[in-house]
């Protein structure tokens with residue numbers, strides 16, 4: 001349960017250095033002198049990264065999307081968020097192994113996985129406008145009406161996605177459940193911060209193919225020749241008031 005989830009009090013309190021060791025900045029405070037009064041803030045500063053997490057996979061499952069996006073977006077830090085402990089550990093081990101196997105080429109340094117309940121703690125991890133892409137791939141459908149509040153796309157959560165995304169940023173959705181697809185379109189298109197992206201632009205975005213082919217759920221649907229419903233939404237500028 002959430003009692004065992006640890007999350008930062010604010011994005012500034014998050015130490016990403018163990019997640020992205022390949023992107024840890026040289027310590028600007030380290031002048032060779034021993035630091036007598038090392039406060040937690042100087043400690044945090046000494047562990048800062050050269051860039052911020054920019055791409056998030058919500059409910060990343062076994063990490064297929066992360067692994068496929070790593071070479072496609074080599075300059076972006078990509079983070080999978082997953083609520084299941086064992087699954088999170090699996091993905092973390094998978095990334096560790098890929099990094100070790102590709103040490104010379106320094107690959108897979110830009111992906112990481114963290115355990116979190118994205119329905120509750122998203123603003124604890126990301127500042128306003130920090131993200132450029134949010135992926136929501138094959139979310140649990142929660143078919144029953146009384147379970148709809150458990151869906152990962154809702155008016156309230158969409159406001160959190162809008163907060164974390166910069167204007168021009170994109171929410172990617174895919175599902176094999178048509179009624180859930182309609183639900184996501186209705187709730188995201190109906191939100192003042194989002195507009196749906198045209199089919200032409202959608203087809204031209206290489207991330208869409210990855211989302212269809214490289215997610216574990218996408219592969220499962222492929223094997224069963226099931227349908228895949230895709231919809232992308234752009235974060236629009238806030239109105240000037």
Ligand code: SAM
Pocket residue numbers: 058059060061062064081082083084087116117118119136137138139140215216217218
């Ligand atoms: N995205 C992956 C894929 O396409 O292969 C996994 C899809 S799976 C059907 C849904 C995933 O979302 C599960 O791994 C589940 O544990 C995770 N999940 C559900 N609710 C979540 C939440 N509130 N926060 C984080 N992850 C969640």
